[in-house]
Amino acid sequence: QVQSEAFPDGTTDHIPLRGRKYDIRKPHISDQPITLKNWHQHVHWLNTTLILIVPAIGLVSMYWVPLYTKTALFSIAYYFFAGLGITAGYHRLWAHTSYKATTPLKVFLAAGGAAAVEGSARWWSREHRAHHRYTDTEKDPYSVRKGLLYSHIGWMVIKQNPRRVGRTDISDLNEDPIVVWQHKNYLKCVITMALIVPTLICGFGWGDFLGGFVYAGILRIFFVQQATFCVNSLAHWLGDQPFDDRNSPRDHVITALVTLGEGYHNFHHEFPSDFRNAIEWWQYDPTKWAIWVWKQLGFAYNLKTFPQNEIEKGRLQQLQKKLDQKRSVLDWGIPLENLPVVSWDDFVAESKNGKPWIAIAGVIHDVGEFIANHPGGKALITSGIGKDATAIFNGGVYNHSNAAHNLLSTMRVGVLRGGCEVEIWKRAQSENKDVATIRD
Amino acid sequence: QVQSEAFPDGTTDHIPLRGRKYDIRKPHISDQPITLKNWHQHVHWLNTTLILIVPAIGLVSMYWVPLYTKTALFSIAYYFFAGLGITAGYHRLWAHTSYKATTPLKVFLAAGGAAAVEGSARWWSREHRAHHRYTDTEKDPYSVRKGLLYSHIGWMVIKQNPRRVGRTDISDLNEDPIVVWQHKNYLKCVITMALIVPTLICGFGWGDFLGGFVYAGILRIFFVQQATFCVNSLAHWLGDQPFDDRNSPRDHVITALVTLGEGYHNFHHEFPSDFRNAIEWWQYDPTKWAIWVWKQLGFAYNLKTFPQNEIEKGRLQQLQKKLDQKRSVLDWGIPLENLPVVSWDDFVAESKNGKPWIAIAGVIHDVGEFIANHPGGKALITSGIGKDATAIFNGGVYNHSNAAHNLLSTMRVGVLRGGCEVEIWKRAQSENKDVATIRD
Numbered sequence: 084q085v086q087s088e089a090f091p092d093g094t095t096d097h098i099p100l101r102g103r104k105y106d107i108r109k110p111h112i113s114d115q116p117i118t119l120k121n122w123h124q125h126v127h128w129l130n131t132t133l134i135l136i137v138p139a140i141g142l143v144s145m146y147w148v149p150l151y152t153k154t155a156l157f158s159i160a161y162y163f164f165a166g167l168g169i170t171a172g173y174h175r176l177w178a179h180t181s182y183k184a185t186t187p188l189k190v191f192l193a194a195g196g197a198a199a200v201e202g203s204a205r206w207w208s209r210e211h212r213a214h215h216r217y218t219d220t221e222k223d224p225y226s227v228r229k230g231l232l233y234s235h236i237g238w239m240v241i242k243q244n245p246r247r248v249g250r251t252d253i254s255d256l257n258e259d260p261i262v263v264w265q266h267k268n269y270l271k272c273v274i275t276m277a278l279i280v281p282t283l284i285c286g287f288g289w290g291d292f293l294g295g296f297v298y299a300g301i302l303r304i305f306f307v308q309q310a311t312f313c314v315n316s317l318a319h320w321l322g323d324q325p326f327d328d329r330n331s332p333r334d335h336v337i338t339a340l341v342t343l344g345e346g347y348h349n350f351h352h353e354f355p356s357d358f359r360n361a362i363e364w365w366q367y368d369p370t371k372w373a374i375w376v377w378k379q380l381g382f383a384y385n386l387k388t389f390p391q392n393e394i395e396k397g398r399l400q401q402l403q404k405k406l407d408q409k410r411s412v413l414d415w416g417i418p419l420e421n422l423p424v425v426s427w428d429d430f431v432a433e434s435k436n437g438k439p440w441i442a443i444a445g446v447i448h449d450v451g452e453f454i455a456n457h458p459g460g461k462a463l464i465t466s467g468i469g470k471d472a473t474a475i476f477n478g479g480v481y482n483h484s485n486a487a488h489n490l491l492s493t494m495r496v497g498v499l500r501g502g503c504e505v506e507i508w509k510r511a512q513s514e515n516k517d518v519a520t521i522r523d
Numbered sequence: 524q525v526q527s528e529a530f531p532d533g534t535t536d537h538i539p540l541r542g543r544k545y546d547i548r549k550p551h552i553s554d555q556p557i558t559l560k561n562w563h564q565h566v567h568w569l570n571t572t573l574i575l576i577v578p579a580i581g582l583v584s585m586y587w588v589p590l591y592t593k594t595a596l597f598s599i600a601y602y603f604f605a606g607l608g609i610t611a612g613y614h615r616l617w618a619h620t621s622y623k624a625t626t627p628l629k630v631f632l633a634a635g636g637a638a639a640v641e642g643s644a645r646w647w648s649r650e651h652r653a654h655h656r657y658t659d660t661e662k663d664p665y666s667v668r669k670g671l672l673y674s675h676i677g678w679m680v681i682k683q684n685p686r687r688v689g690r691t692d693i694s695d696l697n698e699d700p701i702v703v704w705q706h707k708n709y710l711k712c713v714i715t716m717a718l719i720v721p722t723l724i725c726g727f728g729w730g731d732f733l734g735g736f737v738y739a740g741i742l743r744i745f746f747v748q749q750a751t752f753c754v755n756s757l758a759h760w761l762g763d764q765p766f767d768d769r770n771s772p773r774d775h776v777i778t779a780l781v782t783l784g785e786g787y788h789n790f791h792h793e794f795p796s797d798f799r800n801a802i803e804w805w806q807y808d809p810t811k812w813a814i815w816v817w818k819q820l821g822f823a824y825n826l827k828t829f830p831q832n833e834i835e836k837g838r839l840q841q842l843q844k845k846l847d848q849k850r851s852v853l854d855w856g857i858p859l860e861n862l863p864v865v866s867w868d869d870f871v872a873e874s875k876n877g878k879p880w881i882a883i884a885g886v887i888h889d890v891g892e893f894i895a896n897h898p899g900g901k902a903l904i905t906s907g908i909g910k911d912a913t914a915i916f917n918g919g920v921y922n923h924s925n926a927a928h929n930l931l932s933t934m935r936v937g938v939l940r941g942g943c944e945v946e947i948w949k950r951a952q953s954e955n956k957d958v959a960t961i962r963d
């Protein structure tokens with residue numbers, strides 16, 4: 084067995100615990116393009132068998148195998164058991180350590196995870212940590228950038244170069260005896276939990292060995308797999324991005340319904356060590372509810388949550404980002420620094436010559452086209468022509484709405500030399516009052 | 524008759540066209556508090572009769588008067604006719620001049636408005652313009668600040684001081700012959716359109732004179748009145764404020780359903796001369812649809828709309844305002860200027876002494892309480908202690924999310940003297956490289 088490199092940040096390359104003999108430095112099949120001649124070498128036949136061929140056989144055999152109510156109900160219950168093994172176990176407990184579990188709960192989750200037939204907890208968590216760390220990049224094991232189908236099953240059905248996937252630290256998992264034991268005895272665990280146990284329960288329970296094998300075993304596996312695979316595909320493809328839109332994760336209730344609550348995936352990638360996926364009580368997150376119940380029963384503890392303050396900050400910044408994008412495409416009027424500077428006397432003279440100009444807050448506005456549309460009538464707006472109507476506009480006659488201020492800024496044609504108080508200065512001057520006047 | 528004052532801005536006090544003889548300068552009953560002795564003087568008996576007493580009689584008489592299907596259907600049709608008279612006529616055409624109408628359409632709308640028994644178009648528009656100009660103030664004829672019931676019917680049932688209501692310019696209405704004629708012949712118009720016409724139609728149409736009088740007349744009036752009154756009450760009380768929250772107008776679909784589309788009242792107060800109330804095609808605004816159809820038929824023209832750019836700007840600013848309010852209550856960490864300035868050597872020494880300090884972007888962070896919760900594991904975060912981890916944090920090892928940056932800012936304990944590049948300088952110095960170093 085080849086020793087893998089050790090990296091200064093504490094992570095290591097993948098070392099198969101069971102010591103499969105492949106040289107991690109030899110050229111890999113994935114380096115060659117898929118052709119008509121070598122495609123069967125590209126296919127990962129073990130995964131293809133477990134994910135596609137066996138379920139297909141199961142689907143066909145439904146034709147001959149009757150489905151009894153008890154078996155159907157048990158299959159659903161077993162579906163939730165296996166699903167929680169993945170979501171509450173593999174995902175939230177082992178990949179993200181978002182809570183701590185006692186040994187009985189760990190055994191229960193490791194058993195459920197095995198029943199789902201999605202790899203060992205150790206393997207699954209390692210890939211998943213790489214997925215979080217390198218989301219959407221080449222090092223992401225199931226990057227949605229390579230297509231929805233790739234992120235759903237493609238990455239398992241086609242052989243991947245083990246060097247491609249990013250490195251992650253799984254020292255904590257290597258110290259967890261249950262994780263290590265499940266990994267070392269993975270095949271035994273799967274056959275027992277995924278097929279033998281449901282067959283025996285249905286068989287000794289109500290005499291339906293065959294139905295137990297086909298429905299609670301094979302077909303139930305198929306549904307659990309397809310549902311949880313949606314976390315890698317659908318959750319990166321459908322929905323909103325309330326917290327961050329730099330990467331692909333998205334929030335959607337449909338994904339949540341399909342995946343036992345793992346559908347608030349934009350939140351999850353932003354706050355991965357939160358034991359919740361849905362933060363609102365009315366959102367569907369049965370995995371969260373299960374963890375909460377286990378806590379009440381003493382099986383789970385140290386449930387981690389991110390402070391609400393941080394969650395709100397993230398949401399707010401994302402909203403701000405969207406607002407800023409919107410703002411940049413709207414017309415806010417000519418910036419003041421691009422306007423010609425006009426003297427007060429010129430402004431008055433031009434207005435007398437028929438220019439429909441109104442000065443407000445030191446800026447000259449051409450209201451010509453707006454007079455007929457003025458909601459306050461023609462008389463009022465015309466009364467401001469050739470005047471400094473700052474006070475009139477701001478409440479002296481009518482305190483205009485925000486919308487009116489916005490509209491006004493699109494009518495700018497010039498800036499008054501000396502600021503908005505020139506009219507008062509001028510009048511004071513003509514009345515020989517003692518007001519300082521800037522001469523230029 | 525007393526000549527009313529003329530004001531420099533072109534507006535005048537209310538001059539009753541029919542020349543009722545009251546001296547606008549005499550003390551008014553509304554100046555006295557309502558007591559057990561004078562309450563009947565405070566009641567506006569004409570309005571009370573039209574709004575409350577007659578409908579009450581109508582309701583009671585339902586017991587004896589059978590309702591025929593034809594009369595019922597006709598009542599609904601006549602309800603829409605009268606309602607449109609108010610919403611498309613009084614409100615959007617005359618009060619806000621949001622479009623222009625040919626004489627036939629004006630006659631139709633003036634007739635419908637009369638059938639609704641809510642005053643003449645001239646009186647109604649004048650009050651309504653005052654309502655827009657002085658919204659929520661003492662000069663607002665139906666300010667919701669005085670209570671929901673007051674804004675709904677109180678302002679009509681109790682006598683108001685005519686001097687209290689704000690002045691508005693209605694010179695355009697005084698020049699509209701149909702408005703003036705309807706005002707001068709208001710009582711005849713009302714009796715004809717509200718009672719005689721529906722009675723005769725039901726009577727000569729299918730022999731139901733009494734039903735026509737009670738259902739298509741009196742009770743239909745009652746429903747039209749209560750519905751359109753909701754624009755003054757409900758529309759200032761229920762719903763959102765997507766454009767401006769300084770005043771009371773609000774948008775709500777329930778108000779829209781009740782008022783033939785006048786429910787997007789926050790928009791309407793912000794953009795009063797827009798012929799639309801609902802700007803989205805899927806919102807309920809039959810008044811807008813009617814005006815649009817009349818335009819296609821050649822009866823209406825010059826339909827005014829505010830530019831979409833201005834509408835979006837208003838919406839955006841209101842969202843921004845809400846974001847800013849939210850932002851101000853969140854914890855964004857200690858501002859940099861309030862932090863102690865720490866030298867690089869002190870930072871390194873303190874870290875060696877056990878302080879869990881990490882420098883990122885020139886700021887020192889205490890990550891002690893976060894190590895156990897770090898989503899990337901203990902090993903990685905611990906590797907940054909006593910170092911300038913700026914690059915590590917920003918992609919060198921892992922490109923942290925926005926959430927991580929937010930959280931980081933809450934952990935600030937000091938600022939590095941000399942900025943964030945000190946570590947590089949120091950190392951270069953110790954390696955005797957030629958890097959400018961600031962000595963302090």
Ligand code: HEM
Pocket residue numbers: 441448450453457458459460463464465466467472475476480481482483484485486487488490491652655656792793794795
């Ligand atoms: C300078 C003298 C002006 C006077 C005395 C004046 C007066 C008024 C009054 C009384 C109203 C209320 C009418 C109603 O809501 O029914 C009004 C509304 C309005 N005015 Fe003016 N106006 C003036 C200039 C302008 C100018 C230059 C603009 C250009 C943007 C403008 C834009 C508006 C807009 C958009 C409204 C409707 C929104 C609101 O209620 O603020 N006005 N004005």
Ligand code: HEM
Pocket residue numbers: 212215216352353354355881888890893897898899900903904905906907908912915916920921922923924925926927928930931
């Ligand atoms: C200085 C060395 C650090 C390294 C090498 C490092 C590394 C990592 C890595 C690899 C992840 C990805 C884990 C995953 O998503 O499954 C991560 C996540 C995270 N780290 Fe760090 N970290 C460091 C310091 C910090 C510090 C000081 C904070 C304090 C705020 C922090 C906060 C976070 C947070 C909130 C996440 C989860 C959100 C995200 O994906 O960005 N890290 N870190």
Ligand SMILES: [Fe+2]
Pocket residue numbers: 214314315318319332348352
């Ligand atoms: Fe993901």
Ligand SMILES: [Fe+2]
Pocket residue numbers: 174178179211215351355
């Ligand atoms: Fe995850």
Ligand SMILES: [Fe+2]
Pocket residue numbers: 654754755758759772788792
């Ligand atoms: Fe209003």
Ligand SMILES: [Fe+2]
Pocket residue numbers: 614618619651655791795
């Ligand atoms: Fe209005």
